[in-house]
Amino acid sequence: MFDLSIGIPTYQRPDLLKRLLKSIITQKDITQYFIEILIGDDSKVNNEGSLNEVIVTLPSNIVIRYEHHQPAKGQNANVGSLISRATGKCFCLMHDDDFFLDGSINRLLDKATENENYIVFGKQVTYNNNFDYPNSDSVNTDFKRNASFEGKQKDSIAMAMLQQCPNDGYILLTEHAKAIGSRLEEEIGTACDFDFALRATVEYHLGFYFINEYTTAYNISDDSVTSSFQNNAGERKLKILYEFKTNITHPNVFHQVLKTDLSMVISHYIIVKDYNAAKKYLFSFNNFFKYLWYKPATYLQIGKIAFFS
Incomplete structure (x- = not known):
């Protein structure tokens, strides 16, 4: 059995996808874990061949399972498909334009296996050709990710409402991820990351465990979902909060x-x-x-x- 399944939804960004893959396979002490990397590719063309330069460098403890979608599934359904395909004990979602910092997978996975009813995550550093740690310190503090919040959260529902859990790079038991699943765009628009974290706490009573370390890089780009004209996450987030009566609780x-x-x-x-x-x-x-x-x-x-x- 694999220790970890890393699910990667991707669309039209093969070079950034390769950067993410390299950040996984070059991790310090990664050989102690068995890892499957699941790729759900909504791109217009099959990009599996372009990954050969990464595949030939894979250590024996890591496998890549690539799936090209025609027609494209869309972000929400793609994430749901990745979760359903996962066979590892733990699951991690990672968007194709972000990547892991060295040694972070070990630290996240160790805490996740020790705290099985928690979603484990660290801090994100913004990246746009360079790491921006000063600005990232401020942003992480805004999202309740600093030394004051290290460890298990007292009220994880409140922390989910305030988006303490980042949009990717978190680890939880795969059985929990499968139970939560990914609701479709017709229901929640582009707010799939927020919806997943909130439902994990409200419906499935999972806690949040925060590691006060930088674990992933959050890529700043013009074509990200966050900056997209079609992004309706804020509007759908408000509806989701009302749906689960958080205005009352x-x-x-x-x-x-x-x-x-x-x-x-x-x-x-x-x-x-x-x-x-x-x-x-x-x-x-x-x-x-x-x-x-x-x-x-x-x-x-x-x-x-x-x-x-």
Whole structure:
């Protein structure tokens, strides 16, 4: 049996995928674990041949299982397929443009096997041809990833709401990952990472275990899902929070989320020209005076709605 299955959804980025693969197979002390790397490729062409330069360097304890999808599955279904294919004791999701820092897999996997009812993760460093540690320190602190939160979290639902668990590079038991699964885009849009972490805590009662070390690099690129015009994660995140009644169970944390996210949700509705939805949130008396009146963007949003709707 494999110790770890690493699932990688990929689309049109073979060079970045190879960088990620190399970050796995060159890990310090990686030979003590048996690892399967599962690739779900939604690219227009089959890229398996381009991976030969990596495959020929594989140590005997690591295998790559490549699957090309025609037609493409889409991000959510691709992740779900990777989880269902996993045969290792533990599972790790990793997006194709991110990569592991040296020695991180060992540290994450050791903690995951010691804490079987937890999702284990560390800090992400942003990468755009260079590592940006000063800015990453600040970003990780914003997401409750610093020394104050090291170890097991007291309230993992609250931490899931605040997105303490990163979008990838976390490890949990595969049996838990299979139980949680990946809901389809029709249900949750592009918020699949947030949805997975929240449901893990709310529905499956898993905890969060934070390692106060940099474990993965988060790639900054123009074609990432995060920066995509089609990204509706903020809007769907709010719906998911209401779905699981976190506004009732964790009202103070829900208030924090609205302070940071509500303006972004309104902007999304304006971009996709759903002006009625934008008005619903923007012209709510409670929303306006609690979360919006002091933000300059609010008055730009009012102007756009008045002009275009």
